[in-house]
Amino acid sequence: MSLLVLEGVTKRFGGLVAVSNFSLSVGRGELVGIIGPNGAGKTTLFNLITAVYSPDGGDIRLEGRSLRGLRSHQVTRLGVARTFQNLRLLKRASALENVKTAAQLYHPYSFLESISHLGRFRAKESTIERESLEALERVGLADRAHQPAGTLPYGHQRRLEIARALALKPKLLLLDEPAAGMNPEEIEELNGLILRIHRELNLTTVVIEHHMELVVGICQRVVCMNFGEKIAEGTPEEVCSDPEVVKAYLGEDFAAGLSVCPTRGARGEVDDA
């Protein structure tokens, strides 16, 4: 059964149609990429799935259950975790605190136990700490656990958001432009990280990305959006040479005979065409 189904989803902001009749089916364990020029509606799609916005039309279902009418935190509790394009970390808190705030979801204890620090408090807090450190380990940030999140280098902050998402033990992971602002080396590392997570946790993942190397490198299936609509779907190679996709990225005049596929250099490294 598909894990995530979007059916005819539409979202309008006043006169602007951000997402138009969009349908997508993501199977369990898949790693799907969503590409498209700026303003295509990709982030809006994530916002719709995580109930930051509510759709004007269509339905979104997780494991067969409709997400319409739910609030953001309820969608998270059903097993959806996401990262943000513009990074939304609690800057003044430490990296560990950031992850704990997510990890604590699965280890609740009562208000009374909170004010007394008795009962299950110690045990649960200990578990939360352990799981949070594990998540930081997984993304390679364990040694920076106590540093304030806002002082971490940019690439580490992006990884921290991923750690935080992992601490939510999600069934579905949504990564919004995780490679934004990274150089090719960092992107290679990130590719490796995402593939590792995907493989080790068998975590269904959807990635929004601009950088073709990331998409081509790791995604099994790619969807391209433009002006809120799906304009292509298929394997990475199929999509990046699809004329509609090329037109969307390069414009009508340049479309003929070109592709937006990344080329492989002499040493096999990948860079943007």
Add this chain to the structure above:
Amino acid sequence: MSWEYLQGVLVLFLVNSIAAMGVSLLTGFTGVFTLGHAAYMSIGAYALAIGMGRYELPWPIALLLAGVLASLVAYLVGVPTLRLVGDYFAIASIGLGETVRLLVENWQSLTRGARGYPGIEPFADLWVVGGIALAMGLAMFNLTRSRFGRAFKACRDDPLAASTMGVDTTSMRIVSLVVSAFYCGVAGALFASFMTYVQPAMFDLSKSTELTAVVVFGGLGSMSGTILAAAVITLVVEAFRGLAQYRMLIYGLVLVTTMVLRPEGIMGEKEIWHLLRGRRG
């Protein structure tokens, strides 16, 4: 300076601290701006006065009632307003303050109006108030270092990210409000007992502003900062008793200059033990 006078100042400091801790939780830790928390002190004070005076409740019960009643009112105010943007709650909180004052002044049969409610049993001596302040202080510190504390801070710093982390921001704000009201209710009740009478004028906008000024000055997000600031402001108010009209001006200036020049206040987000240990725990 007599021991009695000193006792009085200490009790005042302790009462202010309890109330300020409540406001600190709501504004400093959860990011909800309030300007009407003196209303909860008033509710608590009158609950105690009427509970002991009219219904002859023993003081521990009356004290508990004071906190619970204040919490109940807070809950009713919070549910419609806390799911919205902060400005709505701020306006509603000022409105509440005024409404409570008006109700107290006009429901003469119950509250004896603006003249005040006299003859409250003075059980609130230094030891009682000190003991309660200690217990409530401990509970508050524990709360901020628990899953609730983390959730509150997430609501303050980034409500969107918070809900993405599974935090029900509206519920958390309501919890924070209810707890803060409880603290203010108890503080008001203790103050009333110490003074042996209560008047609506004791808990007006000036008192609400004082509470917010204390929290801001101490540092949004630091409980020990709040208590430190409560000490400073209590002493300043006592020392400059004669300059009452300047008091409000000073509160206003404290609020503005702190926000503009040093928004972290005295302690920033650190607690006392962070300074002693030299590292954020």
Add this chain to the structure above:
Amino acid sequence: MSSLLQQLLNGLSLGSAYALIAVGYSLVYSILLFSNFAHGGFLVIGGYICYYSLTKMGLGLLPAALLSLAGAGMSAVLTERIAYRPIRRRGALTLYLLIASMGMSIVIENFWVIAVGGRFRAIPPVIPTSPISVFGTTVSSFDLIVLAVALSLLLGLELFLRRTRWGLAIRASSYDVRTAALMGVDTDRLVAIVFFVAGALASVSGIFLAVRYTLYPQLGFITIKAFVAAVVGGLGSLPGAVLGSYLLGVLEMLVAGFISSQVRDIVVFLLLVVTLLVRPQGLLGRRLEEKV
């Protein structure tokens, strides 16, 4: 029946005073997305400037009024410069702006308490308050004047927003300040203009309220009712602020006239709670969804 008409007109007059306050407040909110609690301070400043212009400087009504407008407008701009801009620049939480604005409100109010004393002062009777006959009943000419002046000012504001370049800039910024800045709008100038207009409008209201209720430093407190009016009408919507204000003014006067004067403030608060429960975006407000 005549009593009803009197109370209605009374309510419209009070509503006019609220409208002038609420519109300025909504204007600032729509651009900066925060509630300027110091708004009441500008009202009081306007009132006192008018008072001293009329009494100590012996000016006529019109010059005194213009001086008030200018003075209040400038104080608003100054407040923004000193207290809000540094905080905005830092990109701090809205909470900090709210706190600073409350602080400014207290500073302004208590400045007047210390400078001129808290006693009530009567504005010299330069605005006619004599009763005149309308539709067979007697109403106060003051109420009619307030209504007329308020409506003309509101109309003037509407024209400013619709027909001038700065008006267009303001309307664009109410959707997205950053985008407007990217399109070449001088945001700092824009904010200054908005604050000036808000302060000036508030001062007109201040003069009218001072005539109605006498002048004292805490007069600014009445802005809380204008805030409620703005919320009821729809926070950020100017027509909403006007609608909410007149609704509130009329409601208050009807309650005061036919039930009791004490209850009227409670009714205001109740209206706020009902609005927040039933229709939080107000009558004319937009559902603001934060773009992530």
